[in-house]
Amino acid sequence: MAATFAQPHAHGRLFSTSPLPKPTKNLRSPFTVRMSLQETGPSIAVVGVTGAVGQEFLSVLSDRDFPYRSIKMLASKRSAGKQMTFEDRNYTVEELTADSFDGVDIALFSAGGSISKQFGPAAVEKGAIVVDNSSAFRMVDGVPLVIPEVNPQAMRGIKVGMGKGALIANPNCSTIICLMAATPLHQRAKVLRMVVSTYQAASGAGAAAMEELELQTRKVLEGKPPTCNIFSQQSDLDVKVTATCIRVPVMRAHAESVNLQFEKPLDEDTAREILKNAPGVVVIDDRASNHFPTPLEVSNKDDVAVGRIRQDLSQEGNHGLDIFVCGDQIRKGAALNAVQIAEMLL
Template structure:
């Protein structure tokens, strides 16, 4: 760190998450001495305006990381796999928003509200979890701390911005075409690199990321495996069904969970969440108050409502969890990790 602040690099600066990372760094008044914006060769040369100053995005190469203190990666798994170790070699701490290193045993997978202390064990790379995982564990962790946690079954309602800025454009263009009774050709969603593409406007697609051998999607397996790792609960039962919907920003989740304690009321769950870090409780059915994606856009918190005790299972509960997938689900969690690293003295 120079006297003026840290040299921060954003890799994938022109993407949906990269753009949010830059904005979040500014909004949070992150102690930046120098800002370097990097991207793949395809996007290099683009101009990006940051607080009135124009930056030219440069192609990310191993040498780009000379002198960098903190590198925030969000340019896809293959870029991270190739360049994150190069950045570490050159002395940077990497916060990686891709799935490249998340399940590696010597890479901490961190949501600061849940497992900040895992940062102490970092070896240069800290992984930022999957968007849909982050918001769920922020809501579950305070409940686990007080009542234990045995089982989680989640169904997601995910926004298209999770698939990138081009997917949001596809949603909007397709919606216009359908309203105007014009033709359109889906070619991004559900998964750009997969074989078939489907209409997302006025539709629901029960596929996010590619199918695995066990017929779960990779997104579903991320939620399952990452939740166990972040919460340090290897035996937690977790199941997920992930669905893409015609929403631009804001993931929602219908979460069923079973706790270990007996005789707990929904009111006690609400009390715990009311004071939980990073959580905003919005749960007043009598006033029709509950979280919705349209209300969470641009906010860092995780919004929780619709908390009910299961009518049959005495340790079972239901809740509805909503968050801005580009912020707490990605950019804000990454910047928050970087902030915590600095505060804990874990950046050289």
């Protein structure tokens, strides 16, 4: 999962909105017994179920009591046959094939771009609505790129039961986390330009990368040279906003330093109030006690945290702000956003 940033045409689509209700806090007890076993919800498939985001799809479905009639656990041939328990039921991981999507209403994909390209259209042909967490369809015209708090209208008319499949793309994790904070400010004062520097967690490169970070850390502490299979250097950039994407040795939450230039003046107190009322956003901005957002504090949380909200005095007339944003890369950056999209399909 590369750290691509908001692309030119994506930008326009993402920046617009009607706010959603504030989500309830999740308690992170994913494998508890459900209140009632629904037999009426959609049939779901999770593609890449053994991966970091795949596992988080299940956690979020459980946390949010997402109704489903059945779940197919799909992965590569290598993982096929593995046994899993989810919400007190046993599952066997099945190998992903073109036939996997017979009777599937919603398919949550997070198995990399090439798998999405190979099997996404096949799933749509079988009538499934695919919510894809890869970059495969993010820049494809006609595929909505959706953050539910930002542009729910982009997927208007796409519903389970409409009799045909569809593709919906989950934006890049850094983009989601950044826009959760930038969009409410944009609605008030119109963002003209953004300078973004990311502090991206290992999780953005998958479960194996998280394991590698832990392993490398152990080796370094033992005074041994670390093995580097996944992380050499990581880099990416884009041009609509100007962005520098940096991987840091942090497990699963991204942070971003965002400099905003607005068309209209916006003072930092107003910005703070706007962000306090923004759905899916919490403000942590306590200078007196030096308490600001950190990756650790947002790990396993749904909300994106914003703080260090400061007037950028290098821009005149209150036309600039600096903010610091942290969000769980696997949760709001990937699985939660996809499941929120799936909820809108019902």
